[in-house]
Amino acid sequence: MAIQFAKRMEGIKASEIRELLKLTTRPEIISFAGGLPAPELFPIEEMKKVTLKVLEEQGKQALQYSTTEGHQPLRQKVAKSMAIFGIQAEADDILITSGSQQGLDFSGKIFLxxxxxxxxxxxxxxxxxxxxKAYECEFVEVPTDDHGMIMDELEKVLANTPQARMIYVIPDFQNPTGRTWPVERRKRLVELANKYDLPIVEDNPYGQLRFEGEIPPSIKSFDTEGRVIYLGTYSKTFCPGLRIGWVFASPEILNKYIMVKQGADLQASSISQRELDTFLDMYNLDEHVEKIKNIYRKRRDLMINTMKEVFPKEVKFTYPEGGLFTWVELPEHMNARDLMVKALEKNVAFVPGGSFFPNGGHENTFRMNYSNMPEDKIVEGIKRLGEVLKEALNK
Amino acid sequence: MAIQFAKRMEGIKASEIRELLKLTTRPEIISFAGGLPAPELFPIEEMKKVTLKVLEEQGKQALQYSTTEGHQPLRQKVAKSMAIFGIQAEADDILITSGSQQGLDFSGKIFLxxxxxxxxxxxxxxxxxxxxKAYECEFVEVPTDDHGMIMDELEKVLANTPQARMIYVIPDFQNPTGRTWPVERRKRLVELANKYDLPIVEDNPYGQLRFEGEIPPSIKSFDTEGRVIYLGTYSKTFCPGLRIGWVFASPEILNKYIMVKQGADLQASSISQRELDTFLDMYNLDEHVEKIKNIYRKRRDLMINTMKEVFPKEVKFTYPEGGLFTWVELPEHMNARDLMVKALEKNVAFVPGGSFFPNGGHENTFRMNYSNMPEDKIVEGIKRLGEVLKEALNK
Incomplete structure (x- = not known):
């Protein structure tokens, strides 16, 4: 048999992180590899009450098909929730998706x-x-510094890339670097997108998890021409297992996302949407987020302080003001994939950074997650990693 | 602003059924338009117990990210469940999807x-x-009779269509016609697919809902070369609101579906998967399906018998041995879209059949659903529809 697959399948490979995570689920591993929330913070008792209430009062609707756009009261709450990012939205501007990953897939489908x-x-x-990649696109990477994408570099790229069709950015506590863009760059990005008439996909899964300082206005908040598509999710502020995210976009564009959602999977889970909506009625999500932030802040501090203590001076890392990740840069001659093998021998895991660069290179980097490990394991894991680094540098 | 959308978006339109359903949700409407299960049969009390058990015993895992492939115990149960269709499968052969609609989208992505x-x-x-259509394909329709696709016609099509890349069929209680293929055609389809080296996507959402007679072996059961992709779902035998379906395929092909799922939405809902798995542990799904079948059988009988009584003789319709739908053919000069307007004036709704033909025509057909309306409304609705038909025929 020689069944032919579509050409696009040549570019689709298994995610290195997912494959790595399979290796790192042994209980003895101290894993900084994933991007998982801390499960001990999940509101399990609250979810019991919420689910009983949903099944009691709206069981038939919660288990039935519903509209593609999403559960209307939830759309309304989502719309209001973006006010902290300087966004005014209405329920009808929102499409509920199966996690914000689905919003990314749809963006590719719609624009590329x-x-x-x-x-x-x-x-x-x-x-x-x-x-x-499933839509057979190419990538042009814009250089970044500690404050995110460098706007002069972006302008050069846009001037020289007539094939550019979409700008994709994560301006808050970026995955993988943990970096956040200042307000000026956000404004400038919108100006440049206006000039070159391009849509911007603003991916903001972590923005609410700010440990210190003020929340800057989102890129969407500077959008006067309806060209910014904002992707949000409850995976990091509530629970990822429900798979609830959203798209906020101007009507013409949102309509495309809705039609694509119909073909892709009809709708997000009716029961998950109603559970989340009822949770938001019965409990205070902001209080829950405060709890998450307090724990993650401690873990970040512990990770960064221990890294300062035990990592060799040649090794640099970012200081994230929120979110889940810090980003480590080794001296250029070093390779984080080789280092990973050594680290796994000491039962410590991280994600080598090379695969976050679509055009390759930068093998001297890696991503570290601090949200998913308890404090004693963070200290122990970083100490072991410090030893691995020292050995590797002394060779 | 003149943002460019991808070329594929030209072919993507809002589903006519979904748009129609919006019009038919007024409470006074007797709707035969949707494809909804009967919500009074949803196991709401059981779901309360199931959810409490899941949150009690595996709350952290149920609310956390999990593997793309799906919850292993559920994959195992899914694999075993296909034995009634003559299929031997293992857990590792299964990918859990967000409804079987997602398996359809992925099939397009992988092959077209x-x-x-x-x-x-x-x-x-x-x-x-x-x-x-989102993958910019064309369709060649193969003529059907009361026993499904006509194999001699299929052979002609395959001989004359070198661009054919995929065969898509619903051999059991087809949507929209309610027709079922006999065994010989199933075998023949596999032989022809072998000869022309094409994948078959076998979509079987209704096969378990057989009201009479024996379940025929699935097309997949005759697959000796690993070219049949079988799509299943719990939406019709359990609840659609959880959005749980599956793909069963040979390893090389399944691996493509898994990679596509990673990019599309990472995974199906962790909590939905564990709820369904726990339901299958605590209760007997076969007994639940028996209950559904008994109700739907009565509704089918009532619909078909009332149609025989009150529909004019010129109007033909199928006799489904299971599933959710019957299919009506009017005399050729009639148009079901016009009829729909008249029916809605009498507060009765159905789906005009034209849009089920990808290359157009056949506007003298419509689809009728009998699973979602109580018995008195079925009788009343069909009587009203009979009047509309008589009026239209007498003009």
């Missing part, structure tokens, strides 16, 4: 022809790169 | 380049046609 270019941060979120 | 041809029944499931 084969050979089109996605302009993105260097590095960028691996899951987005994989989703877009 | 622009211009490729999908060979399908005439008519075929509208949701599948819309999912495939």
């Amino acid at each position: 022809n084969p050979g089109d270019v996605v302009v993105c941060e260097s590095p960028s979120y691996l899951g987005a790169l994989n989703a877009f | 380049n622009p211009g490729d041809v999908v060979v399908c029944e005439s008519p075929s499931y509208l949701g599948a046609l819309n999912a495939f």
Whole structure:
């Protein structure tokens, strides 16, 4: 048999992180590899009450098919929730998706022809790169510094890339670097997108998890022409297992996302949507987020302080003001994939950074997650990693 | 602003059924339009117990990210469940999807380049046609009779269509016609697919809902070369609101579906998967399906018998041995879209059949659903429809 697959399948590979995670689920492993929330913070008791209430009062609707757009009261709450990012939205502006990963896939489907270019941060979120690749696009990476994408570099790229069709950015506590863009760059990005008439996909899964300082206005908040598509999710502020995210976009564009959702899976889970909506009625999500932030802040502090203590001076890392990740840069001659093998021998895991660069290179980087490990394991894991680094550097 | 959308978006339109359903949700409407299960049969009390048990015993895992492939114990149960269709499968052969609609979308993504041809029944499931269109394919429809796709016609099509890349069929209680293929045609289909080296997507959402006679072996059961992709779902035998379906395929092909699922939405809902798995541990799904079948059988009988009584003789309809639908053919000069307007004036709704034919025509047909309306409304609705038909025929 020689069944032919579509050409796009040549570009689709298993996510390296997912494959790695399979290796790192042994209980003895201290894993900084995933991007998982801390499960001990999941509101399990509250979810029991919420689910009983949903099944009691709206069981038939919760178990039945519903509209593609999403459960109307939830759409309304989602719309209001974006006010902290400077966004005014109405329920009808929202499409509920199966996690914000689905919003990424749909963005590729809606905007990208084969050979089109996605302009993105260097590095960028691996899951987005994989989703877009299914539409046979190319990537042009824009250099970044400690404050995100460098706007003068973006302008050069846009001037020289007529095939650019979409700009994809994660301006808050970026995955993988943990970096956040200042307000000026956000405004400038919108100006440049206006000039070159391109849509911007703003991916903001972590923005609410800010440990210190003020929340900057979102890129969407500077959008006067309806060209910014904002992707949000409850995976990091509530629970990822429900798979509830959303798209906020101007009507013409949102309509495309709704039609694509119909063909893709008809609708997000009716019961998950109603559970989340009822949770938001019965409990205070902001209080829950405060709890998450307090724990993650401690874990970040512990990770960063221990890294300062035990990592060799040649090794640099970012200081994230929120979110889940810090990003480590080794001296250029070093390779994080080789280092990973050594680390796994000491039962410590991270994600080598090379695959976050769509056009390759940068093998001297890796991503560290601090949200998913308890404090004693963070200290122990970083100490072991410090030893591995020292050995590797002394060779 | 003149943002460019991808070329594929030209072919993606809102599903006519979904748009129609919006019009038919007024409470006074007797709707035979949707494809909804009967919500009074949903196991709401059981779901309360199931959910409490899941949150009690595996709350952290149920609310956390999990593997793309799906919850292993559920994959195992799914694999075993296909024995009634003559299928031997293992847990590792299964991918859990967000409803079987997602399996359709992925099939298009994996197999179709622009211009490729999908060979399908005439008519075929509208949701599948819309999912495939997103990959810029063409359709060649194979004529059908009361026993499904006519194999000699299929052979002619395959001999004359070098661009054919995929065969899509619903052999059991087809949507929209309610027809079922006999064993010989199933075998013959596999032989022809072997000869022309094509994958078959076998979509079987209704097969378990057989009211009389024996369940025929699935097309997949005759697959010796690993070219049949079998799509299943719990939406019709359990509840659609959880959005749980599956793909069963040979390893090389299944691996493509898994990679596509990673990019599309990472995974199906963790909590839905564990709820369903726990339901299958605590209760007997076969008994639940028996209950559904008994109710639907009565409704089918009532609909068909009332149609025999009150529909004019010129109007033909199918006799489904299971599933959710019967299919009505009017004299050729009549148009079911016009009829729909008249029916809605009498507060009765159905789906005009034209949009189930990807290449148009056949506007003298419509689809009727009998699973979602109580018995008195079925009788009343069909009587009203009889009047509309008589009026239209007498003009």
